[in-house]
Amino acid sequence: MQKRLFAGICTLLMLAHYAHAQFTVKGRVLDAYTKEALVGASVQLGQNTTGTITGSDGSFALQTMQKPTSLLVSYLGYNPRQVPYQEQFTLVSLTPTSNQLNQVIVSASRQAQSRTEAPVAISILSSQVLQETKATTLDQVLNKVNGVYMVNLGNEQHTMAIRQPIGYSSLFLYLEDGIPIRTAGDFNHNALIEINMAALKNIEVIRGPASSLYGSEAIGGAVNFITQAPAPVPMAKVQVEGSNQGYRRTDFSVSNTFGKVGIFAGGYYAAQRDGIISHSDFDKLAFTLRADYRIKPRTKLTTSASLVDYKTDQTGGLDSTRFYKKEYSSLHTFTYRKVNALRLRSTLEHAWNDQNQTQATLFFRNNAIGQNPFYAIGNVQGNARKAKGEINEDAFSSYGLIAQHRKIFSFLNASLIAGLSADYSPATYTARYIAIDRDENGLYTGYTPSDSLLTHYSVDLLNTAVYAQAELSPLERLKLVAALRYDRLDYTFDNYLPSSSFTGAPDEENGYRQFSPKLGLTYDFGKSNGVYANYSLGFAPPQITELYRGVKVPTLQPSDFRSYEVGGWWSFLQHKAYLEVSLYQMDGKDEIISVRLDDGSYQNQNAGRTRHRGLEYTLNYAPSEALSIRVSGTNARHWFLDYVERGADYSGNEMATAPQFIGNAEVTYRPVFLKGMRFGVEWQRVGKYYMDPLNSETYGGYHLFNARVGYAFKGFEAWINAINLTDKLYATTVDKYSYGKSYRQGVPRTFNVGVGYQFIGKGG
Template sequence: MKSQLLGALLLILSIPSLHAQTLELSGKIQDKLSKEALVGVIVINQKDSKYTITDSEGNYSISVDQNDMIEFKYLGYLSTTMKASSIKSVISLSQDDYVLNQVVVSASRDAQKREEAPIAITSIGRTMLEETKAQSLDQVINKVPGVLMADLGSEQHMMAIRQPISTKSLFLYLEDGLPIRPTGIFNHNALNEMNMAVAQNIEVIRGPASALYGSEAIGGAINLITKTPSLVPTAQVQLRGDSYGYRRVDVTVEGTSKNGKFGASIGGYAAKRENGYLDHSDFDKTIVTAVLQYKVNESLVLKSNTTYMKYYSDMGSSLDSTSFYDRDFTSLHNFTKREIKLWRSTFTADKTWSENSKTVAKAFFRTNTLGQIPSYRIKNDWGNPSVAKGEVNESAFQSYGAVIQHNQKIPSLKTTIRVGASVDYSPTTFWANYIDVQRDENGRYVGYTSTDSVLTDYQTNLLNTGLYAQVEVNPIDRLFITAGVRSDHFKYDYTNNLGEEAFSGAPNSVNYFNAITPRVGATYTMLNGLGFYSNYSVGFMPPQVSELYRGVKVPTLEPSYYNNFEVGTWYTLPSGFGYVEGAYYNMSGKNEIVSVLQEDGSYENQNAGSTNHQGVEMALHFKPVSQLFVRVGGTYAEHTFEEFNTGKEDFSGNTMANAPNWIANMELTFKPRFLKGFRTSLEFQKVSVYYMDNQNTKKYDGYHVFNLRFGYQFKGLDTWFNIMNLTDELYATRVSKSSWGENYNLGAPRTFQLGIGYTISKNK
């Protein structure tokens, strides 16, 4: 009897201890690098498979026992499992840049799985951005298969995405889904107006995206997505420099209030180069971005994003063939320059009406002034070899606009409908004055004198309105069908401030352009991880302001259209080893604008060309063991003139200039387990031979470059050492040929980059 009573007593006493093992586990989950709250993370108790999902602030709560193993899973991030009793209040997850089915936003202006988007799109994640330690955006964007961003120095560039290396308005540059410049005044250097220091990730769309974003999204679109304020107070400082006079400091400070309602961040960098590898190539850039976010309630979030930039760069000349191959990097110019001042502000209201209904509205303001003494405008006076003519010019714009999009899910029909509208009103001005340029006995342009001779002086009020709609249907499991269409309307209201006798004496005029651009596509993913997609899309480009009004009359020009057919596939390798993907595209351009010789010897812009662009793009991300990462990407493409007659020469059937067949980028990354925090990578960039001119008379042999990177991260400390162009290859990022000769844009010689950074945050 006594033993029975003792057993009952022990059982009663044990009950509280058993209950003591059960706890309510709660906390926040954030991105390890950005400290951004992660919404939708699955928190699973492996014992009974019960789970919960993090809310809009990254919070979760789940009942567990102390010894349970808890797994945290999120698409695009490395999963992690921990014992319940050892889990801290804030969990940090690391991005996995070697998975395919990450979440993307640029394909629909809203978050969706990559496998649901019938489009060639690549997301460059925060991990890749941080580990590359890029001094300019080309050093990360060139990792995307089928993309070549040609570095022109001082963060200036040309682009090639399903097009030859070009300065034409064939590419759209976005910040958080909004174009950073209005249609009609494209600048091929526009990515130097971005703030790399605050990039959460960069998404690259290959192929036309006009059905969603409008004009100029033809070869592709690049969308830099800004970081949202971190969950915890965080500050980061990075110092870097290289062996050719480059110096830069990055600073970011951010955080969110304890109640999770208010978040703020400010970040940017100041960069300068003096006495670089190329003569007359100094530059100075300061850019800062401030983000404010306020959560009014569970369904309404307000956000503002403001960027200011001041930029100056020398504008040295390209090299002729003799100077290039003799490694004589002396510039013919010593006073040409480019200066930019800009301000961009965006206010966003994100309203969730219900689980299936959401509206996002953005209002924006932009002001941008670009002043130049351009080297490419200097022309010799053949009657007097000691003088030349040039110009000083300034283009400026202000923009006022808005974009609103509503997303409506209809679960019973397995359908999502997205409808939107946009308006952009941008008054623009442009003026240019002649200058008299002096030359020395060596043919260098050494000085100039201002004149009273006005070359150009006009203003153009640009108005672009657009309506678009997109429907996404999931009729059966793993099949997604997308169809969309956009209607755009443009008004160019041009006023010339000069008389008819001026070089730019085009009369006052109003021009209208309209376009309807459709898109349709489908994706299907099999159970074994093999997926397919196909799409048809149309891109269009209205004439640029400079193509219409920089002359003695206004030519009659129509928008250029591009029809793109595309098929693609991907396969997720078993056991998390990585993935492989590929795409084939065929794009035809109609009504391309070319400069046509007239009977009086002058040139006039006309719709006189048609082209064909086709190619295959491939990518392999392979992770055979946890310490080793292999990335292989490349494209084989052909760019030809179907019809191109200038009136003096017929290029029909020729290969387009600056159109390499092969572009490849490969990288091997090693992160040894025995030295936690250490990383090293070897990158290989290959650009094949291409014609320098449309006449197909001469070729450039192309180039290959190796880049070697080392880095070490210990808690908040991060150090790195990069050797760019490891073998000191002599190469040009672009070579062209004209009646004046050959022009080589010099690629950087072997460069040593060194940097150190420190991040401090509440949970470190």
């Protein structure tokens, strides 16, 4: 009995000793820039094998018998970090890695996966890039991606070139959290006006067709803007900036999580006054509200709303004389574009188990795009003091659903994604005639509105689709991907005016059916080296305005593009450098292009057959912790295989406004001895291209240099960005027509100066 009592006392003493010696380590892991929770991050006790992973709010907790000195925290796509242990609570912020291979993407399959598992050319602009660039327009970040040239047309207006010439056709799909910003078939090349830059977490850019997953218009590429999720801790941010060219902007955001519900609200107001070009003011208000509700550990509901109120003056291009003399006065005194856009979406995600996951999204859009467009102005023959134009409005509402299920199988590391989508978008279009006055210098001084309707119609657009994507690994390092999507687009056109070659086609119904396949593979050689290959098909139906406006009989055919692509990635110099390369050929059939007529107006027509071939590459090199170097480039050729325009045969000619080289390079220095300081120098190169399909004259392109300096300290931040540091005279795009040339002038040397403050609470 005494022995038992003695043993029991010893056991209690030992338990008391261990209980007293046990330490509980608690904390949370966040993105250093957005303050989003990093779910599934690895946390280890120094060099100890004891560790855990973070939960849905980025938090972790583990126990140890010995007091730890430090924590080693790592997460895919972020730089690992060793931080000292704090007894109360450890808040760890990780910065995104500059190595694009080691990142998580969602755009290639609508599911999170490693970049190296996707057989596509895809680039990620991380939260760090967005925060440090301090872009006032999206081209300042998107043009860092190889193969991308986003043209700045002023005041956030733009056009795009991704594996295509610079143009205004609907060959690029713009997404917000995987949902198209505008409905298929009623697309405007200026859709990125509706992006709220203050609410972005990162941007993913797919180059090449992505129709097998996203449907029509994802031909040259798809750009997915991913919004910020709510922070698990209290966060508030405000920043103000201005430029020497009359630009002003204020950004703001707040976020926190209350129990199971996280809230993010953020936006910005920007204005331009008294710029270098007369009649070039603009105002934009963008606001996003997002709520994430963790219903259960495996069930999450995400609801967001984005609102954009935008209006800008329109200036148009300059003739060669005014461009080279820097006479930037606009000939247009009353033209404008205004956009009112509302987007709502609600996504329910549920993981049934580790092998089955379902997500479903309901979305609503309400858009109105009103214009008094400069490009619709045509001079009246025989009267130099008169011209004609129009005021128009394109409006639509959308009601849509996207549902998807993913199944993981126990053999060959296989998985299957299957989904469906439906988008019903009734749209209206109205254009009224205006009579325009000109002075002796060709200045369009004013206009007289009228009740004369040029075009007035409605279209019910219904886009339904089903898709599937299968993945499997017959060998350990080999992954095969096969995808197929079937789209059905139905247009029901109702012309409220008598049909004619001017007012539009008669009432009718048009339908388009399309299968979009994709085959791809990746092979991992290990040590961050691998290759991929894919074949895919992209398509685009005629847009509503292309098909019905100003024609008596619709004749445009849908365009399709067959793409063949190989590429790879290689890491070397002890993983301090990596190279990513893509080689592609894309053959287009019935490509729809915009033709400028002699009176200055535009007309759409099919281009027969075209070919696009190019080599894209990015080299990243970080020789030290303080220094990083990136070089991105594209060598490409775009030409007509078979194309006749108004009796002129351009077969074999280069396509107009198709640069043969696009390059962007950047050097960033973050001195170790002055934490929070950064210096960056960027070079942008656009090579020569033909101004017209006749290939009669070339524009030599330009070199552009930008510099950025910033300093962050304890929540405060200040920066100075110098755009076009050498004050280079350049045009973002140049076109040649029968009556002359049109230059869209680039920005002169511009200094943007800003300050900001961010408050972060621990949240417990």
